Amino acid sequence: MAEPTSEPIIQLRDTTKIYYKGGEEILTLDHVSLDIMEGDFVALMGPSGSGKTTLLNLIGGLDSPTGGQLVVCGQDLGELSPRELAQWRANHVSFIFQSFNLLPVLTAFQNVELPLTLLPLSRAERRQHVETALKIVGLAERMHHRPDELSGGQEQRVAIARALACDPKLLLADEPTGDLDAHSAQEVMNLLTSLNQEHGKTIIVVTHDPKVAGCARRQLHLEKGVLALDKRSTDRHPVAGPRA
Amino acid sequence: MRLLFLALLRKPLRTFLTIFSIAVALFLYCFLESVLDAFSVGVNMANASRLVVQHKESLAFQIPISYRSSIEQCEGVNAVVPMVWFGGLYTPKDQTGETREEFFAQFACELDEYMSIVPEVVIRDPEQKKALLADQAGCVVGDKTAERLGIKVGDRVVLRSQIWSQPGSKPWEFNVRAIYTSDNQAFDRTMMLFHYKYFDEKREFGKGMIGIFVLGMKDPSRFHEIATAIDRRFENSPFETRTVTEKAFNMQFVAMMGNLQLLLRSIGSAIVLTMLLVAANTMMMSARDQTREMGILKSIGFTDGFVFRLLIGEALVIAGMGFLIGAGTAFAAFNLAEINPKPDFFPIFRMPPESLLGAAGIALVTGVLSGLVPAFVGMRMKATEALRSV
Known part of the structure; x- marks a missing residue:
């Protein structure tokens, strides 16, 4: 079972994010400083508008901080151009969204293959990666189905397979169980937990759900853009074993 | 992709x-x-080596065929062909026995001379050409019109002209002796051409008058000089002329549109x-x-x-x-x-x-x-x- 290392994979130093709307400044993250170790499983919690998703987007390189420093996987993201940032995302980080965000015109196989087309892989190698990822999430038999032919839980598992396909160090999930029923939500969390425990992936999950947060080793509470609580869990909820 | x-x-x-x-x-x-x-x-099919002589005022007016010898004497002219617009309607019967009116362009001209200065008109079968020239009531029809109206060699075509009549208001009858085609994609393959002599003998009025002369030139680059010389010849005559290139002549019709x-x-x-x-x-x-x-x-x-x-x-x-x-x-x-x-x-x-x-x-x-x-x-x-x- 993988444990977090002592090496930080994410370092925030006085990181600030300000949005401008209608000429008004909205301070979403207020001088947040934080280290997240490689292999950790972190739940980001807090009320709506507290800055959880903003923090997740900054860590994933989808957005840029207004101030401070942000180093992820050894790279200061503030130094990268938009094009370099896109390439960095393709190599280091994957997202899992609440609404799955699969491309409706592609099959499960093609959706999972999509990020691999950005890497220097042969067609056979891509196929192998896709099949492995779909096998991990237990959807090898549904690989030729389109998203509208899958249940919500299956769609989210395809999204997780897509996130896994490039074998990123960092998985960022924004309310991954928000649109799922209790059973599917449990399945998804089992999967994420096993990816953390068995494959050593660093996972950050934004959630409102204490049960989901209970799967994480560490819980960070944000309030009005400020890190209000940083709690390391001693009593993680037991989850089922890893999938095939 | x-x-x-x-x-x-x-x-x-x-x-x-x-x-x-x-x-x-x-x-x-x-x-x-x-x-x-x-x-x-018409502009595209015009040939640079041909000129057209018409009445100075309008195409609606005729000029005498007697001008021909005078035009032939102009230096640089190698052939002069008189032509008359016929304006006939063809009224074939369809399968139900009802007649319908069909229009296509028809001209009376001196066929042998015309074909010598308009090489675009091609009669593939020499026998057809021979028969055409031998029959005074003969005519040659473009292959597109022949195909469209089902006209073939040996048919008798009856036309009613909106301009020209025969004594007793008899319809005009022609024997189809040849079908012409053209190797020039831009040339009109819908016309019907027949002997001027036959037409002039039969028509009730306007004898000796024609619509235009089509001229062949030895040296097309001298067209301006030749045209000026011809028009000058008929200055102050009862029928003053205007001589233009075939292209300019055809442009008149485009300008009307x-x-x-x-x-x-x-x-x-x-x-x-x-x-x-x-x-x-x-x-x-x-x-x-x-x-x-x-x-x-x-x-x-x-x-x-x-x-x-x-x-x-x-x-x-x-x-x-x-x-x-x-x-x-x-x-x-x-x-x-x-x-x-x-x-x-x-x-x-x-x-x-x-x-x-x-x-x-x-x-x-x-x-x-x-x-x-x-x-x-x-x-x-x-x-x-x-x-x-x-």
Whole structure:
């Protein structure tokens, strides 16, 4: 079972994010400083508008901080151009969204293959990666189905397979169980937990759900853009074993 | 590329309708260009080595055939052929026994001389040509008219002229002795030509008067000098002449259509433009629908440039397919299958090759303009904003 290392994979130093709307400044993250170790499983919690998703987007390189420093996987993201940032995302980080965000015109196989087309892989190698990822999430038999032919839980598992396909160090999930029923939500969390425990992936999950947060080793509470609580869990909820 | 084509199949009905509307617009454009080209077909078929002598005032007035010997004496002229516009209606019976009126151009002329200075007229069978020249009531019909009206060698064609009558109002009868064709694609293959002598003997009035003289020149570069010399010869005579090149002569007919052409072009352009704007709007809506997908692609690691190329590529593929279907159908119909929507009005109806370039240009501009705005917006939009869109 993988444990977090002592090496930080994410370092925030006085990181600030300000949005401008209608000429008004909205301070979403207020001088947040934080280290997240490689292999950790972190739940980001807090009320709506507290800055959880903003923090997740900054860590994933989808957005840029207004101030401070942000180093992820050894790279200061503030130094990268938009094009370099896109390439960095393709190599280091994957997202899992609440609404799955699969491309409706592609099959499960093609959706999972999509990020691999950005890497220097042969067609056979891509196929192998896709099949492995779909096998991990237990959807090898549904690989030729389109998203509208899958249940919500299956769609989210395809999204997780897509996130896994490039074998990123960092998985960022924004309310991954928000649109799922209790059973599917449990399945998804089992999967994420096993990816953390068995494959050593660093996972950050934004959630409102204490049960989901209970799967994480560490819980960070944000309030009005400020890190209000940083709690390391001693009593993680037991989850089922890893999938095939 | 696969992603681009799959995106087109996202809403197949909308994609099909958009392609179809562009195709219809470009077909209409090609059709309109073909119509406008058909109006000026006479200009295209004109031969630089020929001049036309007509009455100075108008084509409606005749000139005496006696001028011929005087014109022949002009230096540089090697042949002079008198011609008269006949203006006859052909009234064949159809399968139900009802008669219908068919129109095509007919001229009385000196056939042997005419064919010597108009080599575009080709009678493939020498026996037909021999029979034509031997029969004073003989006529030669263009293969397109012969095919359209089912006329063949040996038939007797009866015409009623709207201008010329015979004593006793008898109809005009001609023996079809030959069918002509042409190796020149731009030459009129719908005419009927018959002997001037036969016509002049039979007509009730206007004997000795003709419509135009067609002249052959030894040196076409001297056309201005020759034309001036001819017209000067008949200055202050009862029938003053105007001598022009065959091209300028045919241009008169195009000029008569001047306003009609402008009107047609204006209406056609407005229709085409409207249809293209509708298509462009649909393409923009389609691109907007994909905003969230652009956010997904960006979050995965695709660059802004990729998103730009994908969206503009989609618009270009739709416009390109519309071009292939619309312009391709027009080309196949008018140039390969030789469909002529009004054969009695347009002797030659072909889509000019430059229309293909024009249609390609319109398709390209439609694709770029309709794709540029959403592609630019998609490229500039942050992934986080795109992912928030519904």
